Amino acid sequence: MASNPLNSLELCQRFNKPLILSSRQMNWSxxxxxxCQSPVSTYEVELPALxxxxxxxxxxxxxxxIQKRGDRRxxxxxxxxxxxxxxxxxxSYWCQDKSGITCSPLFICLKPELIQQVAEASDMDSNRFEFMHCFGQQDSQLHQIGTLLFAELRSGGVMGKLYAESLAQVLVIHLLRHYSTLTQPIASQNNSFTRIQLQQAIDYIHTYLSRDLSLAELASVVNISPTYFASLFKQEMGISPHQYVIRQRVEKAKLMLSKTDLAIADIALQVGFSSQSHLTQQFKRFTGMTPKQVR
Structure with a gap:
């Protein structure tokens, strides 16, 4: 067993699959x-427990x-x-028995600590359910979440850690609901932020708007779990933390466009966007205009 807890690179090596893209350098929590690129030749591999x-x-x-896990083939x-x-x-055991076929599977590895964190924030006992194997099935919602993560991976993390980690929370909740032995529904949070806690979170966002904010970072400001924070923030504000951050960046950019002579590319970086094109994309989505039109 590899010592690295998120070692899907070793998965690629075990399967003899060259790595194409990875989120390792993006530090998603x-x-x-x-x-990975799947081999075109027949392969057979036994994979130790991860x-x-x-x-x-x-x-x-x-x-x-062909797959085998335990006594199931x-x-x-x-x-x-x-x-x-x-x-x-x-x-697990894997065998691809036809050669000449290429595919590029997307691997998503989730830390048990993340599962436990989401479960506890949803009032679940993480020791009282187990995940179940899935040998291959269509799941449109899971595919949609995976597609969004894949798009973010291909972009180089253009939307930031907050966006990717929010998708991870949604993915975990979906897996808990549909791929586990969980019998009770995931509890909805009926609590709410205090006015002080909400203001603390908002003040922090505005202070560090140019930073690549993460869900864990924002949650730590009010000392609650990331899952709980995301749920309560949306409950109070009507939008997710990520959407709120993007909206505030657009508003700040709009102000700077009208009040300063800074280049649009410099404004983009100062308000927290990764590039001028990212600013333009989000600016047009929220205002219906481009930064150049506003200026």
Missing amino acids: GILVEQ SDHWLSLHLGNSTSL HESILHEGDNLFIPAGQP
């Missing part, structure tokens, strides 16, 4: 997303695959959008 939960989304050509044809889910601590 609790989640690692990577894309310390993290592993989700594989099939992208590309349809291919046949499953032979299937994987199609675009099919997902495979392997809970932490579960060894």
Whole structure:
């Protein structure tokens, strides 16, 4: 067993799959997303138990695959959008018995600590449920979340850690609801921020608007869990923390466009966007105009 708890690079090596993209340098909390190139030749591999939960989304050509986990053997044809889910601590066997077929699966590794954090914030006992294997099935909602994470991976993390980590929270809740032995519904949070806590979070966002804010960072300001924070913030403000941050960046950029002579690219960086094109994209989405039109 590898010592690195999010070692999907070793997964690629075990399968002899070259790594194409990785979120390692983006430092997303609790989640690692990577894309690999599947070999065109027949392969057979036994994979030891992983310390993290592993989700594989099939992208590309349809291919046949034989899987074994424990005493269960499953032979299937994987199609675009099919997902495979392997809970932490579960060894597995894989065999692709047709050559000449290429695909580029998306690997998503989730730390058990993230699962526990989301479960506890939803009033669940993380020791009283288990995740279940998924040998390959279509799940449109899961595929949509995976597609959004994939787009963010390909962009180089243009939307920032807050966006990726918010998607990770949504992904975990979906897995808990549909891929676990959980019998009770996930509790909704009926509590609310105090006025002081909400103002503290908002003040922090405005103070560090240019920073690549993360969900954990914002939650730590009011000393609650990231999942709880995201839920309560949306409950109070009507939009997610990520949407609020983007909106405030656009508003600040609008003010700077009218009050300063700074270049648009410099304004973009000063308000927290990764580039001028990212500012333009979000600016047009919120105002219907481009920064150049406003100036």
